[in-house]
Amino acid sequence: MRASAQKLGFTLLELMTVMAILLILIALGAARYEQTIIRAREAALKQDLDEMNNAIQEYTTDKQAAPTSLEDLVQARPPYLGRIPNDPITGHNDWVPETCDMLDSSDQLSTGICSVHSASDNISPVTNTPYSSW
Helix, strand or coil, rough: CHHHHHHCCCHHHHHHHHHHHHHHHHHHHHHHHHHHHHHHHHHHHHHHHHHHHHHHHHHHHCCCCCCCCCCCHCCCCCCCCCCCCCCCCCCCCHHHHHHCCCCCCCCEEEEEEEEEEEECEEECCCCCCEHHHC
C-alpha cells in the first residue's frame, strides 16, 4: 500500500478550522438579521404613527371635534381607521394618546386627542431617541 492511499479523511485541525469559520459566519449573519428586524419594526412604527396621526387630524377637521379615544377613529362613520394596530415595538395595542388643550381652528368645538405615541421606553439603536418621542 502506498502512503497516500491511507490518508482518506480530514485531520482534527482541518475540521476545527472549518467549524470556526462557520461559527464566525453564523454570528455575523445573526447580527445582521437582528438589525434588519429592528429596522423593520421601526419602519412599521413610523408608518402606523403617521396613519393614526393623519386619521386624528382628518377626524378633527371633519367632525370639528378631536377624538376622545383611538376607538373613535374606528367606530366613526365612515371609519378613519380599519382597526387600531398593535405597537410593533411593544407588540401590544398600548399606544399613548396625547391630549391637547388648545383648539386647532375656530370651527373646532372641543379638544381631545391630538397625536399618539409609542408606549415603549426603549431607545432606538438607529436614531438613539426613545420610541415614545416619535
